[in-house]
Amino acid sequence: MNIVIKNKSDAPIYEQIKEQIREQILDGKAKENEQLPSIRQLAKDLKISVITTTRAYNDLMEEGFIVSVSGKGYFVASKTNELLRERLICEMENGLEAAVVNGRNAGLSDEEIKTALETVLKEISDSE
């Protein structure tokens, strides 16, 4: 898990942590069931308050990105996790909406947009 804190950033530190862990989970860099550093380890490593890291983890749990296993620590939620799945679907829908709006703005027909989506689907399957 890679986390970089920007002191000059306007975003509060807990949000920076949250955002970075979230991104790494969404783009698959953090694998499902991977263990995260403990709240206190992370605070020590980043030289920040324990309360700040606690807040970031609590938010991530509420949003379904990570789960806490008592006595063991925090883990990246498995993709079958209902909350995470919902979140991923929501991200997909937002992405599709943006794609369609861009496509229409470019003057593409619905058929052309569907063809573009199929091409992307095929490209990604091929690269996997």
Add this chain to the structure above:
Amino acid sequence: MENAIVIKNLCKIYSGFELKDVSFNLPKGYIMGFAGQNGAGKTTTIRSILNMIKINSGEITIFGKDNIKYEREIKQDVGVVLDELYFTRHLKIKSIEAQLKMFYDNWNSEVFKSYIERFKLPYNKKCGDFSKGMKMKLMIAAALAHDAKLLILDEPTSGLDPVARDELLDIFGEIIEDGEHSILFSTHITADIERVADYLTILYNGKIYETGEKDEIMEKYVVIKGDAADINEEIKKHTIGFHNYRNGFESLYKAEYTDLLPDSVVVEKASIDEIMVYIAKEG
């Protein structure tokens, strides 16, 4: 939540200075930064906690035990780093250890030695001749050698260079990592608090100005700047330390009223330094 320190209505009267009704808690396993100008009462509060001065009224408990009644017992679990070295100045590390060992039931020579080595403190030099950073490290090594569950540091970072300060913050993180150790440290270098502290207490003129979770306190205030003609009386009521300069005004402001501000006013995060400066300007 279990508390390492609970202070209730602490009062201490000196001629010309008074510590008034100071109350705060430090939960176990966390770091509290203790901020305030020189003379705000930080050292007086710390001395009261350590029963080094007689308080006029109030109650202080450490790990749930009265700090005066159970002083001997409590001191076994408390490590202290003061602004000045309190070890015999003409002695070298070995002799100092021999003295300290007699006081503490659970003194661990191995741990002491490991920190002396890690901090690269010289065995062949009188500790009175140590640099400021080395003295501080020696006091920390001593505190850790008897596994102090509560570490109280008075201005540990003042007079330290940036590298030594950074090392100290690293050590803080290590100390509290297990959730069993707690730290109270006073400082006027608030950048240190901003980073590492979980809780913050701001003293002003012998009174508590703010105490609680650091993030919550810092979210309560913003700094605003702009043209004084753009703000109304209602807005002015929520300013702290308002000051009008020739080229515009600057003030601390209660963040909950940010919606009242016109777009022309610049709103910025407030640092602890800024909060303290504006509190002092407000007087």
